[in-house]
Amino acid sequence: MSEPNPGPAQGPGSGPAPARTVAAAKARGRRGRPGRAPSGGIRGREGLAGWLFVSPVLVVLGLFLVVPILMALWVSLSDWNGQGSPLSSGVHFVGGQNYAPLVTEPGLTQSDFMMSLRNNGYYVLFVVPLQTALALGLALLVNGRRLKGKGFFRTAYYFPSVTSSVAISVVFLFIFSSSGVVNALLAKVGVDGPAWFADPRGIIHLALGAFGVNNDAPPAALADTTVGGLSLWDWFSGPSVAMCAIIVLVVWTTAGTFMLMFLAALQDIPLEVEEAAEIDGTGRWQRFRHVTLPMLKPTLFLVLTLGLIGTWQVFDQIYVMTRGGPGKTTMTPAFLSYQSSFIDNEWGQGSAIAFILFAIIVALTLIQRFVLRDKDEARAKAATRRAAKAARSGSGPTTEAI
Amino acid sequence: MRNPRTRWAVGGVALLSLSLSACGGSGFDDTDKADGQASSGPASIKVLIAASGDAEKNAVTDAASAWATKSGNKATVTQAQNIDQQLGQGFASNNPPDVFYVDAGRFATYASAGSLEPYGDSFAGKDDFYPALRQAFTYKSKLYCIPKDFSTLGLQINTTAWAKAGLTDGDIPTTWGQLASVAKKLTTGKQVGLALGDTRDRIGAFMVQAGGWVTNKDATKVTADSPENLKALNFVKSLLADGSTKYPKQLDSGWSGEAFGKQKAAMTIEGNWIAGAMKSDYPGVKYKTVPLPAGPAGKGTLAFTQCWGIAAKSKHKAAAIDFVKAMTAKEAELTFAKAIGVMPSRQSASADYVAQFPQDKAFIDGAANAQAPVNVAKIDQVLADFDTGLQSLPDGDPKQILARLQKNAQAVVGQ
Numbered sequence: 039m040s041e042p043n044p045g046p047a048q049g050p051g052s053g054p055a056p057a058r059t060v061a062a063a064k065a066r067g068r069r070g071r072p073g074r075a076p077s078g079g080i081r082g083r084e085g086l087a088g089w090l091f092v093s094p095v096l097v098v099l100g101l102f103l104v105v106p107i108l109m110a111l112w113v114s115l116s117d118w119n120g121q122g123s124p125l126s127s128g129v130h131f132v133g134g135q136n137y138a139p140l141v142t143e144p145g146l147t148q149s150d151f152m153m154s155l156r157n158n159g160y161y162v163l164f165v166v167p168l169q170t171a172l173a174l175g176l177a178l179l180v181n182g183r184r185l186k187g188k189g190f191f192r193t194a195y196y197f198p199s200v201t202s203s204v205a206i207s208v209v210f211l212f213i214f215s216s217s218g219v220v221n222a223l224l225a226k227v228g229v230d231g232p233a234w235f236a237d238p239r240g241i242i243h244l245a246l247g248a249f250g251v252n253n254d255a256p257p258a259a260l261a262d263t264t265v266g267g268l269s270l271w272d273w274f275s276g277p278s279v280a281m282c283a284i285i286v287l288v289v290w291t292t293a294g295t296f297m298l299m300f301l302a303a304l305q306d307i308p309l310e311v312e313e314a315a316e317i318d319g320t321g322r323w324q325r326f327r328h329v330t331l332p333m334l335k336p337t338l339f340l341v342l343t344l345g346l347i348g349t350w351q352v353f354d355q356i357y358v359m360t361r362g363g364p365g366k367t368t369m370t371p372a373f374l375s376y377q378s379s380f381i382d383n384e385w386g387q388g389s390a391i392a393f394i395l396f397a398i399i400v401a402l403t404l405i406q407r408f409v410l411r412d413k414d415e416a417r418a419k420a421a422t423r424r425a426a427k428a429a430r431s432g433s434g435p436t437t438e439a440i
Numbered sequence: 441m442r443n444p445r446t447r448w449a450v451g452g453v454a455l456l457s458l459s460l461s462a463c464g465g466s467g468f469d470d471t472d473k474a475d476g477q478a479s480s481g482p483a484s485i486k487v488l489i490a491a492s493g494d495a496e497k498n499a500v501t502d503a504a505s506a507w508a509t510k511s512g513n514k515a516t517v518t519q520a521q522n523i524d525q526q527l528g529q530g531f532a533s534n535n536p537p538d539v540f541y542v543d544a545g546r547f548a549t550y551a552s553a554g555s556l557e558p559y560g561d562s563f564a565g566k567d568d569f570y571p572a573l574r575q576a577f578t579y580k581s582k583l584y585c586i587p588k589d590f591s592t593l594g595l596q597i598n599t600t601a602w603a604k605a606g607l608t609d610g611d612i613p614t615t616w617g618q619l620a621s622v623a624k625k626l627t628t629g630k631q632v633g634l635a636l637g638d639t640r641d642r643i644g645a646f647m648v649q650a651g652g653w654v655t656n657k658d659a660t661k662v663t664a665d666s667p668e669n670l671k672a673l674n675f676v677k678s679l680l681a682d683g684s685t686k687y688p689k690q691l692d693s694g695w696s697g698e699a700f701g702k703q704k705a706a707m708t709i710e711g712n713w714i715a716g717a718m719k720s721d722y723p724g725v726k727y728k729t730v731p732l733p734a735g736p737a738g739k740g741t742l743a744f745t746q747c748w749g750i751a752a753k754s755k756h757k758a759a760a761i762d763f764v765k766a767m768t769a770k771e772a773e774l775t776f777a778k779a780i781g782v783m784p785s786r787q788s789a790s791a792d793y794v795a796q797f798p799q800d801k802a803f804i805d806g807a808a809n810a811q812a813p814v815n816v817a818k819i820d821q822v823l824a825d826f827d828t829g830l831q832s833l834p835d836g837d838p839k840q841i842l843a844r845l846q847k848n849a850q851a852v853v854g855q
Contacts, residue, residue: 119553119554120528120531120532120553120555121531121532121553121554121555122531122532122534122753123532123534124532145848145851146821146822146825146848146851147821150821150825215692216689216692217692233689233690233692236689236690238831238832363828363831364689364828364831365828365831365832366825366828378821379528380522380524380525380528381524381820382549382818382820382821383528383549383550383553383818384818385532
């Protein structure tokens, strides 16, 4: 989309030879008016052909993506009760009435939603850095020039990503059951493992408990101040033990995919650059920190963005493993949206949750984009923009002729 | 003037017209033809069931084809993967199944949305169905649908462990105090006395025995924070506190029946579905079922039931009602009872049932003092929150749990 108006030289007209002769022959008749903007000329036809070619995709995307999203937006603003079409005459516009109980009105709906935001917030906070670091580490390892059996390791690390997440979730249920493998291993080193998927205690609470804070009677300042239907003490609980098991699972399964992205980027880094740095007398760490990492920045941005979006939408693991339990500590907005719609028949509220989640993801991605922007590039871009503006206002519409 | 803006505009218009044409298409149009009943002639009805297993699915399919041959209609029985979701989709698309299972816990939600045809009041011989079950499917004093069958809770006792602890038939608990003392006696290093499900569907029985419940009889007032309910939760908490009772998750089990079958618990409180599970998964465990012990307010148990719902938008209501009639006939119910292990919803069938299944007498006797699920629309979320509270009962404050339930349930009922 950066070049929405490609000239004829790059357009479809420059394709295979026969097409060109036909196009040229058709266009010959109108060639007699030089200097005029070719609104009805050769490019008008091209435009039509272009639309014709993209129309299948547009129809499919429109029908299965745009229309459902618009319908969901309408449902989130209406009083539709799940009977008949949401566009029928009996459904009314109710404005923010589906959003209010989630955000502003104190009650169970609000506290459930806030709890799901808290859970997912901690989940993102742990999963995104861990999976990015792990993926980068694995990519560096399997990119090593002296490593033997690269193909094996690359396949092995990528394997969890190509396995069905439902299958992996079920396996994890067994591994993390309270008499499962993990606890058996912990028992070998003398640790009494928790009942993972049945344990709603937050790990920050547990850590505080280890430092002598009484979890049954938390500090009054935290317990008595409520924000959005949850006390501050609850906000600061950290992910529950059950959520930690899910975090481990997700980090393990997704790191492979992101490792592949980092690996591709690493192999794009020219050897000469590293050699040059080596000749300049850099150490390994310096080379990584000041040469490799800056060159990986676009990939890092990609991985972080995909990670952020993916983690805010976590659904299948929750659906398969915990369904929001224990103690609602693995409830996430995506699962809550499903549950409100299909289980509680609150269709408007379910869609409202989906749109709030959408807003959160967009906002966080924008923030992340801003934080990770290339400062030199941004400065250079701003300068070109200023120059272009100055040129345009100085020389009039001649630039449009291109 | 050709510029990118024109192209965007063209694209936008194209997309908009596309979405509008899609909206106007046949998928979303406003059909009010639902009331227009299909005229005479053989009807083809769709039946959506949430069968517990192949046995139930086959039993219903057989009964349906028998009905089809006899009445000259056609019935297609479909097993649902997720009946709540599939019904929701059916109602939304104006094309729901004609007949389907409706769980008592979800009944009010559907009835309040107008999804169900209230055919119950004009159903011939409706008084033969247990009053508690009819109450469960009554919304705004209209009987919407006819109960299919029901189950109640009983106390299962592992007879081997019972004898090993030196207990006899005379020790079978009939009061809370006796339950607590035998649970303690049955607790050994390897097993606990009682495995108790950590939801309202099990602990609720104690609330009934104490004379309380979440709502009053006709579900118009929330009575969650009553002293009776508090007494019940305090008793359960005391059982959990002395280690004689544990939740299934603490025993590494998905549900109490599993803990009971694995002999990690010597007693459990479950419904008649436990018979099938024990037979197929743990055939070596010897046990018997007795009525739940009585609480301060006498005997009490919980009933779980489903009804044959008919969609308000069904085009073949007459055929659907005829189908339900065939499915709820006394003989049909006894056949289902045999195949599935549920109890007939007709009082007139109870004598035959007990004659065939004497070991289930404790369950069917419970019908007299059974409480059906909370009959309030859109209360699922509140009750799920109550379950969360009950899960934390071992370290929680019963009073706070009930106060929270009271507050949340009042917000729903008051709506």
